[in-house]
Amino acid sequence: SAVISQKPSRDICQRGTSLTIQCQVDSQVTMMFWYRQQPGQSLTLIATANQGSEATYESGFVIDKFPISRPNLTFSTLTVSNMSPEDSSIYLCSARQGGNQPQHFGDGTRLSIL
Amino acid sequence: GENVEQHPSTLSVQEGDSAVIKCTYSDSASNYFPWYKQELGKRPQLIIDIRSNVGEKKDQRIAVTLNKTAKHFSLHITETQPEDSAVYFCAAASGGGGNKLTFGTGTQLKVEL
Numbered sequence: 001s002a003v004i005s006q007k008p009s010r011d012i013c014q015r016g017t018s019l020t021i022q023c024q025v026d027s028q029v030t031m032m033f034w035y036r037q038q039p040g041q042s043l044t045l046i047a048t049a050n051q052g053s054e055a056t057y058e059s060g061f062v063i064d065k066f067p068i069s070r071p072n073l074t075f076s077t078l079t080v081s082n083m084s085p086e087d088s089s090i091y092l093c094s095a096r097q098g099g100n101q102p103q104h105f106g107d108g109t110r111l112s113i114l
Numbered sequence: 115g116e117n118v119e120q121h122p123s124t125l126s127v128q129e130g131d132s133a134v135i136k137c138t139y140s141d142s143a144s145n146y147f148p149w150y151k152q153e154l155g156k157r158p159q160l161i162i163d164i165r166s167n168v169g170e171k172k173d174q175r176i177a178v179t180l181n182k183t184a185k186h187f188s189l190h191i192t193e194t195q196p197e198d199s200a201v202y203f204c205a206a207a208s209g210g211g212g213n214k215l216t217f218g219t220g221t222q223l224k225v226e227l
Contacts, residue, residue, distance in 0.1 A: 031213065042203060043158065043217045059115075092157070096213075100165070102148055103215060105157045 002027045004106035006093050012112045013083055020079045021109045023093030028073040030098035034066070037090040037108070046091075049076040083113045116141040118206050120218030127194050128226055135221045137204035138186040144206040147180060147187045148215070153200045161202075162189070194225045 003026040013019050023032065032049040047055040047068055055068035070076040080087055093106040117140040127133050139147075148163035164171045164178045164187065171178050175194075180187040191198055204218040 033215075042219050043215075045214060045216075048214065102160050102163055104160065105150075107157045 001101075001104045002029055002095055002097060004093060004095055004104060006106040006109050008109055009107060010110040010112075012114060015084050015113055017083055018079055018081045019083065019111065020077050021091055021093070021111075023076045023078070023095075023106055025074045025095045027097070029095040030073075031096045031103075032070060032076045033094045033096075033103065034068060034076070034078045035092040035094065035105075037092060039089070043092065046078070049078075080111065083111075085113045087111065088113045116144060116206055116208075116216040118204060118216050118218040120204050120221060122221060123219065124222045124224070126224045126226060129194060129196060131194055133189075133191045133194055133198070133223055133225075135189045135202055135204070135223070136186060137188070137206075137218050138184075139206040139216075140185065141206070141208065142185065143208045146207045147178070148205050148207075149178060149189050150203045150205065150217075151200045152203065152220075158203060191223075194223075196225050196227060199223055199225045 005024045007022045034046040035043045037043045045058050046061045047057040049055050049068050049070040051070045065081055067079045090108045090110050092108045094103045096103045120137045145166035149161050150158035151161045152158045162173050162176050162178050164180050175192045177190040202221045205215040207215045
């Protein structure tokens, strides 16, 4: 399966600032996704990162708050904008190689907002 | 949209016993059901998945069963070992390989010596 790397692995940020999380896959993948996992909770899909076009956001998530880029088939970024303590969470990137291949996850970015 | 319920939220078993985790889903269009294991501070890792054209799938000590009519699927772990201790998540999706996964709430499995 593809190896998925995320940077940074963790960060502590001040409220009102923004942070961009990077996701790099070691092979071309058809689909990339961004999830949020709040402490002790399940995973919630934020959006599907579409290559060369705007991301598809799930209910409750908006582009102004979570802008996403996907310039090619191996890389995507998620920005968490104007952060507040409620944004403290783990943000996970996942990717799927197409066909009937399953989704695999990166190690996640643990974000704390002060 | 899809809604996935998972039970129990915590499960404690003795080493060597079996563990069963159950999930139900709401969308009859869902046709792909993966299970992920997440150890503390680690990424979710796929341990087994099943598609709706199959009723059961087994991989060594792990098996998954699917009842499409009742819209539920279960994870079975036999001969549990301490390294099986983790949080297990079920998920459901439509579109074969899982275009959009909806996750259950998770089960904290503890295998005691």
